[in-house]
Amino acid sequence: MASNPMYQFNVYRIGPEIKLGSVDISFTNASLFMVISSLAILIIFNLGAKKKTLIPDKLQLLSELSYSFVAKMISDTAGSKAKPYFSFIFSLFMFVLFCNMFGMIPYAFTVTSHIIVTFVLAAFIFFGVTIIGFMKHGLGYLKLFVPSGVPMVLLPLIVVIEIISYLSRPISLSVRLFANMMAGHTMMKVFGGFVISLGIVGGWLPLSFSVALTGLEILVAFLQAYVFAILTCIYLNDALNLHH
Amino acid sequence: MLKKIVILLFVTCFACFNTGFAAESGGMPQLNPEFWISQIFWLIITFGILFIVLTKVILPKISDNLETRKSQILENIETADKQKEESQKKIDEYEKIILDSKLKAKSYFNEAREKILDDINKKRAALEKDLDEEISEVEKELSDLKQKSGEKINKIAAETSAELIKELIGEEVNSSSIAAIVEDQSKINRERKDV
Numbered sequence: 001m002a003s004n005p006m007y008q009f010n011v012y013r014i015g016p017e018i019k020l021g022s023v024d025i026s027f028t029n030a031s032l033f034m035v036i037s038s039l040a041i042l043i044i045f046n047l048g049a050k051k052k053t054l055i056p057d058k059l060q061l062l063s064e065l066s067y068s069f070v071a072k073m074i075s076d077t078a079g080s081k082a083k084p085y086f087s088f089i090f091s092l093f094m095f096v097l098f099c100n101m102f103g104m105i106p107y108a109f110t111v112t113s114h115i116i117v118t119f120v121l122a123a124f125i126f127f128g129v130t131i132i133g134f135m136k137h138g139l140g141y142l143k144l145f146v147p148s149g150v151p152m153v154l155l156p157l158i159v160v161i162e163i164i165s166y167l168s169r170p171i172s173l174s175v176r177l178f179a180n181m182m183a184g185h186t187m188m189k190v191f192g193g194f195v196i197s198l199g200i201v202g203g204w205l206p207l208s209f210s211v212a213l214t215g216l217e218i219l220v221a222f223l224q225a226y227v228f229a230i231l232t233c234i235y236l237n238d239a240l241n242l243h244h
Numbered sequence: 245m246l247k248k249i250v251i252l253l254f255v256t257c258f259a260c261f262n263t264g265f266a267a268e269s270g271g272m273p274q275l276n277p278e279f280w281i282s283q284i285f286w287l288i289i290t291f292g293i294l295f296i297v298l299t300k301v302i303l304p305k306i307s308d309n310l311e312t313r314k315s316q317i318l319e320n321i322e323t324a325d326k327q328k329e330e331s332q333k334k335i336d337e338y339e340k341i342i343l344d345s346k347l348k349a350k351s352y353f354n355e356a357r358e359k360i361l362d363d364i365n366k367k368r369a370a371l372e373k374d375l376d377e378e379i380s381e382v383e384k385e386l387s388d389l390k391q392k393s394g395e396k397i398n399k400i401a402a403e404t405s406a407e408l409i410k411e412l413i414g415e416e417v418n419s420s421s422i423a424a425i426v427e428d429q430s431k432i433n434r435e436r437k438d439v
Contacts, residue, residue, distance in 0.1 A: 009273040011283070023281050030279065031286035038294040045298065049305035054316060060309075067306045087299040094298075095291055116280045117287055182274065 005189035009113055009182065029109045030117070037098035037111065045094075066094070070229070077230060078237035085236055092121065093229035100181060100221030104214070112224075113181035115174060122174035125232050133239035144238060173231055180224045184217045394430065401426045 013026045048063025056064055070090045074082050082089075096112055103110025111117055133141040145162040146155070191213060194206035402423040409417050 006272060011273060011276075011279040013279075020285075024279070025282045025285040026279070027286070028279050028282055030283050031290075034286050034290040038290040041294060042297055042302070045302045045306070049302045049309065052305075052309045052312070054313060063302075063306055064310055067303070067310065087303050088295060090303065091291070091295040091298050095294060111287075113274070114283060115274050116283050120284050120287055121291075178274070182272075 005186045005193065008109070008185060008189055011109075011114070030111055030114065033099065033102055033109045033111045037095060037102050040102070041094045041098050066090075073226075073230060074233050077233040079241055081240040082233065082236050089229055089232055089236075092125075092232060093225055096121075096177065096228050097222065097225035100225055101218070103181065103185065104218055104221060110181050110185055112177055113185055115178045118174035118178045119170065121228075122170040125173065125235065126170040129232075129235045129239045132236070133242070136240060137242050141239070141242065143242060169235060173228065177224050177228050180220055184213070184220050188213050188217060394434075398423065398426050398430055401430070 011028045011030050013028055014032055015027050017024065018026045044059065045063045045066075048059040048061075051057060051060050053060065067090070070093055071086060074086055074089055078085075099111040102108050103113065130141075133144070137143075145159050145166065147158060147162065150158050188210060191206045191210040195203040195210060198206065402419065405426060406417060406419055406422050409415075409422070
């Protein structure tokens with residue numbers, strides 16, 4: 001049923017069924033696009049890093065601009081203490097960006113449109129940031145939940161709110177990316193379906209919508225990758241520089 | 245009209261959704277846990293490999309390259325500054341040399357001019373002296389001649405008149421008396437001339 005706008009999110013097995021014990025870890029279309037995205041990143045950046053000319057060529061310029069872009073993003077939001085985590089945030093940003101962008105190719109699968117993928121990334125970030133926070137500040141990291149300058153009466157309420165907001169970070173982070181990707185792709189599919197169902201007479205309006213939406217979705221693909229990375233930086237900033 | 249079309253579109257879309265969901269196992273495929281473990285597994289593998297390769301191989305290269313470029317640019321700027329300073333120094337030196345040589349040329353010129361003027365003056369003075377001497381000599385000669393010429397003329401006149409008288413009268417006259425007469429006559433002539 002190709003006209004179903006949710007059909008594009010179906011995960012299906014490619015090749016044989018692989019089982020690890022009783023767990024199914026078969027190679028699926030989702031795995032394929034994860035591999036493609038990672039390989040694309042590695043190839044592009046390897047080619048960009050290979051030539052060490054003083055005046056960069058296009059690929060080198062691309063990789064160096066990405067490098068300085070992410071470096072600037074991290075130093076702006078999390079300061080110089082976040083430098084050891086640069087390569088993780090760079091990988092994260094590039095992975096999400098490439099998965100989003102590969103999803104824009106027709107008939108391609110969008111890895112980041114699956115809540116489980118984004119949630120695993122977000123949960124990893126959440127636990128990583130929490131561990132870093134406790135390692136840097138010990139139990140003093142709990143001060144994060146006690147903002148300064150709050151009246152004593154309101155403090156219990158504020159602390160509860162802070163804890164809830166802190167615990168909801170992985171959910172908000174993962175749902176934001178997943179929902180954006182899924183909604184955008186569903187909408188594009190719906191408008192694409194309208195083009196077919198309304199035919200040559202009425203199909204022009206949804207077609208123009210579809211064209212506009214494609215541009216918008218490319219923007220969203222970049223923006224969501226950026227938001228994902230920058231929120232990670234902000235969480236990292238909370239853990240590294242405790243001043244709430 | 246447009247509103248109607250849009251509403252119609254949404255209704256058909258909704259119908260499509262319903263039939264679609266009815267045909268599928270229902271709901272969002274994202275919430276179907278069948279391949280969750282597989283997705284997590286492959287995410288960890290691909291992202292892990294990506295992270296490790298980027299961290300160990302690619303990012304250090306890019307960072308190195310950026311660093312070398314930065315230092316190269318700084319170095320170039322430094323050398324450019326140095327060269328600029330040097331060239332400024334050389335320009336100053338050059339200007340100084342030009343100024344010096346100009347002054348020297350002027351002094352040489354002045355010296356030469358003075359020398360030449362001196363020479364000219366000396367030569368002129370010598371020449372003038374010579375000329376003066378010659379002129380004074382000539383003047384002296386002239387005045388001598390003038391003085392002597394009177395006597396000589398008188399003598400010649402006396403002789404001539406003696407000869408003439410001898411021829412006319414055929415008799416010798418006393419030469420001294422003739423000389424006296426000539427003298428008188430010439431005196432009278434001279435006085436006449438002077439007057």
